[in-house]
Amino acid sequence: MSEPLLVFRGIEKTFAETNILRNVDISLYPGKCILLSGNNGSGKTTLLKIIAGLETPSRAEIELSGKSHSWKSTIRSIRREIIYLHQQPYLLSGTVESNVSYGLRFTHLNRKQLRESVKEALEWAGLADVAKHQAKTLSGGVQQRVAFTRAWILKPKVLLLDEPMANMDIESREQACDLLKRMKSEGMSIVITSHDTNIIDGLIDIHFSLSDGKLD
Amino acid sequence: MEGMLLTTQKALHLLVTGDPELWSIVMLSFSVSLKAIILTTPPAMLVAYSLVNGNFPGIRIILTVFNSLLSVPTVVIGLFLYVMLTRQGPFGDLKLLFSQTAMVIGQILLCFPILVALGYATINAADRRVRETAITLGAPWWFTILTVLYEVRFGLLAAVLTGFGRIISEVGISMMVGGNILGYTRNITTAIALETSKGEFAQGIALGIVLLVLAFVLTTFLTYVQGKQDMST
Numbered sequence: 001m002s003e004p005l006l007v008f009r010g011i012e013k014t015f016a017e018t019n020i021l022r023n024v025d026i027s028l029y030p031g032k033c034i035l036l037s038g039n040n041g042s043g044k045t046t047l048l049k050i051i052a053g054l055e056t057p058s059r060a061e062i063e064l065s066g067k068s069h070s071w072k073s074t075i076r077s078i079r080r081e082i083i084y085l086h087q088q089p090y091l092l093s094g095t096v097e098s099n100v101s102y103g104l105r106f107t108h109l110n111r112k113q114l115r116e117s118v119k120e121a122l123e124w125a126g127l128a129d130v131a132k133h134q135a136k137t138l139s140g141g142v143q144q145r146v147a148f149t150r151a152w153i154l155k156p157k158v159l160l161l162d163e164p165m166a167n168m169d170i171e172s173r174e175q176a177c178d179l180l181k182r183m184k185s186e187g188m189s190i191v192i193t194s195h196d197t198n199i200i201d202g203l204i205d206i207h208f209s210l211s212d213g214k215l216d
Numbered sequence: 217m218e219g220m221l222l223t224t225q226k227a228l229h230l231l232v233t234g235d236p237e238l239w240s241i242v243m244l245s246f247s248v249s250l251k252a253i254i255l256t257t258p259p260a261m262l263v264a265y266s267l268v269n270g271n272f273p274g275i276r277i278i279l280t281v282f283n284s285l286l287s288v289p290t291v292v293i294g295l296f297l298y299v300m301l302t303r304q305g306p307f308g309d310l311k312l313l314f315s316q317t318a319m320v321i322g323q324i325l326l327c328f329p330i331l332v333a334l335g336y337a338t339i340n341a342a343d344r345r346v347r348e349t350a351i352t353l354g355a356p357w358w359f360t361i362l363t364v365l366y367e368v369r370f371g372l373l374a375a376v377l378t379g380f381g382r383i384i385s386e387v388g389i390s391m392m393v394g395g396n397i398l399g400y401t402r403n404i405t406t407a408i409a410l411e412t413s414k415g416e417f418a419q420g421i422a423l424g425i426v427l428l429v430l431a432f433v434l435t436t437f438l439t440y441v442q443g444k445q446d447m448s449t
Binding site for chain 2: 053090107
């Protein structure tokens, strides 16, 4: 296996005197997909949010280029490379196009480049037909694809997906799976959580199970 | 009964014929209250957002203070401001007493806790995913705040309308720190109080009609806005 992109060591999370995560180590590799399984409440979402910098751990370290740094001092600088998607992604008020272009506003692209990038991304995801539709009026499966595209357009190194296939019909699941395979082939490191381990064929490279706050 | 009808007739006449004194009072009321609400909204929303998303000690106490301030009578705010602005007071040198600026400051003090409390309730009820989505997509902190506020804009607009309704209809502050000076600090509520005390009801009734129409328009708009919010959630 190639060199890891990011290594998180000793992640611990305690909440109300309950150990949600206990000394969890996880390495993320480019172009690899990790499946994180576990029962409801096993800490999968908390782990993803800590990796994404959306939740503060009780203790954690990040290894970058062989050097170990505290989570607090490093997470801000690497957060741009990591995108977290909720189980039911939140689409902002506005059109599909405005949702997909949201993150690009904070890059150095000019208006013309931004428009072209959005157009390319919408075509990539097969969403060109619904570009002008109000995002919140679309079906769950299409909303999930909009969220994938909104993440993909920013070319993150790590994509964290919380139960992405939950509540999806077979067709939407296949379309989502296809998009994820393409993201993986572009070198993106993907982490997917699921309590159903059979749902994502041909996508998973590494499988971890989270129980009692420990990773197996 | 006949006298009341005659007075109402006179009041309607004043309104319809565009009586300059009456309409200048109305315009002054709107001018003062609009300035107050415009100046209060951005900092109040920032405070409300910080109370929802902040991680500092004393948040509960601060919230309790703001909620308690909701029920402070306007005359108490007026009295407090009077003491501050009177010639012997700590800000006496600014010579703000009996000015529109003093009325604006007083109305800001009145509506700031209202906007913070209602803003807090609205932002607290916002979907947590909005903030997380903005952050994970690389939004800077200030754009994250704008994104969250935009997503709950209808609720916040309802809060602003409620605050505006409260300050344009208050009388205690305007009377105490405005001084009810015709053409300068006399607004709808102080004019109604004065005209009634003189036994001149026509102008008071006309101004009362303006306030009632405003209340009706605000309530209708609030209902519409709340309907929009329900739809968006």
